[in-house]
Amino acid sequence: MAKIELVDIAHSYDGGETFALKKLNMTWEDGKAYALLGPSGCGKTTLLNIMSGLIRPSEGKILVDGVDITDKPTEERNIAQVFQFPVLYDTMTVRKNLEFPLKNRKVPAEKINERVAHIADLLDLTDDLDVRPGKLRSDLQQIVSLGRGLVREDVAAILFDEPLTVIDQSFKWTLRNRLKRLHLKTGVTLVYVTHDQTEALTFADDVLLMRDGEVVQVGSAEDLFLNPSHEFSGYFIGSPGMNFMEATVTDGVVEAHGVAVGKATDSSLSGPHRLGVRPEFVEPVSRGGLDFSVTKVENRGGFQLAQLKLADQTIMAKLAPDVAIAEGDTQQFRFVPEKTYLFKDERAVGALKSTQSGVQK
């Protein structure tokens, strides 16, 4: 168990012309679960590979408990990595696969048996120890890969590179559940790379949302959803993402498409902004709201998605399956105050103030 620090880490694949990872300082607290989330090309895998030692960063250093390990090769770091595809020896049994990293390090046989039994127990693999991995379901193969990473006693962190990519939808739920429980049991630091928001949000204590080589926001799932500090958090988190509208603030009043939608929390705000509201916070009201025309309603099973129009702006509202709404209707909605944000240069600078307008249905 250890504290891992990244100090002024940056990486360029082209000798400094462009940076796949821009300067980053980050401390990974011992025992926490982290996710690196972002679209492809955002630098998340580069960051992961720097931590595991597969890539030497062009700038900065990595410290584990204060010791500089930047120049240490992968095998000398006590950091394990689980890849997209299970990496296992199919000519060996699960047991032999688990023993392998220890045998390589010349651990005494007794100790090996003890560790393998412990890990098998932890991962519910005891019954599968004498079969070949190829005979197991893909999710169990990933569990075995994980076991290989965990079997060493001195593991400071386990890094996962999109480990659910090849796993069937229905098993993703159980595998994620197992990973999470394992984390609670072992307390080992986990860092998980994914472009799937649900995976990242459900897995991690803290999510690092990345874009273009930069960490845009770090926070819990709830933070990223409820308090996006950046437009990109609004866009990337949530499905569908946040609705954005051009808005102008004049004397504290926020106006979008010529319609006053509320007051700003910060009276010093003035001029053009972008207004962001999540589809979950476009709320039907019986009076005091804004008139929208309903242009489309889709029942997606667990929820309804309504397309609404305010002047020439189209926005989405996510509604419970039993809310009465029909295409062609004109209905009143409000933007839930304090959850509707004002952005300037992509950064959240304020929100709509809670004034009692609009009566919830």
Next chain:
Amino acid sequence: MSLQLRDVSLSDQSGDLLYNISSTFEKGMNVLVGPTLAGKTTLMRVMAGLVAPSSGEIFLNGEDITKTTVRDRSVSFVYQQFINYPAMSVFDNIASPLKVSPEKPSKEAIRERVEELAELLGLTPLLKRRPSQLSGGQQQRVAIARALARKSDVVLLDEPLANLDYKLREQLRDELQSLFSGADNVVIYSTAEPAEALDFGARTFVLSEGRVIQEGPALGLYEHPSSVEVARVLSDPPINIVRSSQSASGGTFGGVSFSYDTSASKGQSEIHLGLQPHRIHLDRQDKTDVEFTGVVELAEVTGSETYLHLTLPTGEYAVVELDGAYPVDPDTTVTAYFNPADLHGFDVNSGAALFAPSRRGK
């Protein structure tokens, strides 16, 4: 325009791959949904003419094309792993099927068609680039544009978005939907993801272990699955399935007895009850709600939703989907509620549906 399969089966040395598939795919969007290894790609390869069925016939607009080779079928195929010619520009990639087509269109006609497709798929500013200079989503759009170039009668899209970012997938799904909503050709889109099938809301075919087990509009299948397998294929989070003892006046759920009309259980002493995770609540919504308890194994908070993974007193597992954040500690016992009107019933042995929720989300 329609593609009709009559009793199509396929087997090879490894065993049976497709069983007696008799389905008709009409013009416009059709969705083929099923888990990995259900046979989606195999079925598409048979439709394309890349593999001949072991038995059965395939008709395109009433004409038997079973023996027509892939070359002579008017079919386009887009694979999960997008394939483009790396040495050609985006323009030449899209134009390539036109250049070799038997119709031998003029240069001018090719340019027009390529420009039209580029416009449709947002590729106009990228026509001079090489595929390697594009993002994954742009590359897949090029592959889709190439597949559409020849205006084939049948367009097969085999999990075309599976390798893309979540957000990009959302965006391309919307684009494909508007692209194909009024299509004259038969478009067949395969996916392993329930949300994707529900999102398209098109005519949907559920594939499981080489069989089409139910077909119809996506929402209809979600609400009225003909079997527990269909319910599973279309639910994410997975539908909760628990054993239930049945009596004349009610049944059990997770160790709790409650009364409801059991006439649909056909006198069976035990059935499986199905309950969608979002139909379980932590507070009573109605006086007819049934109260039960579970021990929280794990609470997953996504910000907008919380998934509670519960162990029921019977040892069975259930997942609850709640709006908002409920960070409940593991090992906490929670009281939860469901309404009998939201239950599905399935035969324990055959998995066939006995009843569906009587209360529908409006």
